[in-house]
Amino acid sequence: MAERGYTATKDQLQTRLARIEGQVRGVSRMVEEDRYCIDVLTQISAIRVALDKVALGLLDDHARHCLIGGEGGPTDPDNQVQELMGAVGRMIGR
Amino acid sequence: MAERGYTATKDQLQTRLARIEGQVRGVSRMVEEDRYCIDVLTQISAIRVALDKVALGLLDDHARHCLIGGEGGPTDPDNQVQELMGAVGRMIGR
Amino acid sequence: MAERGYTATKDQLQTRLARIEGQVRGVSRMVEEDRYCIDVLTQISAIRVALDKVALGLLDDHARHCLIGGEGGPTDPDNQVQELMGAVGRMIGR
Amino acid sequence: MAERGYTATKDQLQTRLARIEGQVRGVSRMVEEDRYCIDVLTQISAIRVALDKVALGLLDDHARHCLIGGEGGPTDPDNQVQELMGAVGRMIGR
Incomplete structure (x- = not known):
């Protein structure tokens, strides 16, 4: 991983991404079970925080x-610089 | 779904969430293959847009x-109102 | 203000907005004085938090x-609902 | 400006910041005039976009x-790197 450069070790990133994948599946189950929208939204916000961290x-x-x-x-x-700024611009949705 | 209320039909939501799940797996593969960070970040931003849409x-x-x-x-x-605002506050990270 | 409905009293909102206006002027001064970019960015992020609160x-x-x-x-x-969602969509930059 | 480094010229940044200052004053007037909340929110979102651009x-x-x-x-x-990432983290509200 070092030649491509990821702060977290590949394992740490993979662990986070696997957890996020599980959280997305969890949201699918909540939708399937007609769970209350606000509770589903809370889970989606948690996924967003985890994604931002990655x-x-x-x-x-x-x-x-x-x-x-x-x-x-x-x-x-x-x-x-353009590459860096393109990534940051997408991160803040601009 | 109606008694719990989702704008999109349950199938549409499930389709979007399944696609997001696949995108997260895709990011994991990119990390595994030591793909260039900027390309991985582009995928993560796409996942964020899709999540926001859900x-x-x-x-x-x-x-x-x-x-x-x-x-x-x-x-x-x-x-x-407090429930609604709690959800919106979490959506904008405040 | 009640017939238009602002959680905070008009005075509270006006106070916050006046403070934000002052913070924006402060950023202008920092730019004028060639202050270090990171310090200016920190101020802008503070303005963003204050704006989101309003x-x-x-x-x-x-x-x-x-x-x-x-x-x-x-x-x-x-x-x-469309009005509400339009406002929330703009708040999260989607 | 060059020794501190601002992409836009100092004049361009000052013009944008002056415009933002005027927009914040405009929002204050809207609040003073009990304007409809959704219209005020639309203006605040415009200010946010302008701030992000700066x-x-x-x-x-x-x-x-x-x-x-x-x-x-x-x-x-x-x-x-820590300085850069601190600024980006604040920009995305994490």
Whole structure:
């Protein structure tokens, strides 16, 4: 993983993603069981927080290894910044 | 579903959630294959958009059936509003 | 204000908005003085939190007085829900 | 501005911030005039979009001039990344 750069170890990321997958399945079950909408929404918000945490970890690693460490991605600073900012823009929904 | 109130039909919601589940698995594979962080982040942002869409659909249904339609949830207006606002507050991360 | 419905009193909202206005002016000064970007960004994030608080207060009032209380806005449930969801959708940037 | 690094020129940032300041005053007037909550919320969402644009511009500049260009801020990579990620974390409300 190091040559691509993920802050969390691959195992930690995989564990988080597996948990998120389970949470999504859980929401499906709640929908299947006609559970109260507010309770389902609470679960979806929890998934969002978990996803953001994975995204921040990935971005952290990217900045550390690719942007500063030069271990991957474009070498031209302009492209490096545009890539970074594109990712951040999508993260805040702009 | 009607007695609990989901804007989208149960099938539509389940389809969206199944797709999201697949997208999360896809991100896991990308991590496993040491794919470039920016590409993984792009997928995560797509999952977030899809999740928000499910959440908005659920909230729409809740407002329609429970808040206005009185088909579920608290009957006391104060509690109704607090529930609604709690869900919206969590949706915007506040 | 009651007939339009704002959770916070008009004075409380005006106080918050005046404070936000001052914070925006403060950011302008920081830019003028070439202050370090990260410090300026920290201020902008604080403004965002304050704005979200005002928005949640307004939405709370709207739900309480117009949606449930019937004191303003459309009377047709469909339009009521669409208005509410339009506002929430914009709040989460979708 | 270059030694501190803002993507947009200082004038462009100041123009955007002045506009945002005016928009916040406009919201205050709407509250004063008991305008319909949904209309006020629409204005607040517009302010949020404008603020995010200023924040993204600042972050872009920071990445370009400080993170990659080395023109300001910490020199130690770890601190550089932590600063960047702190700003991004606040931008997405985590």
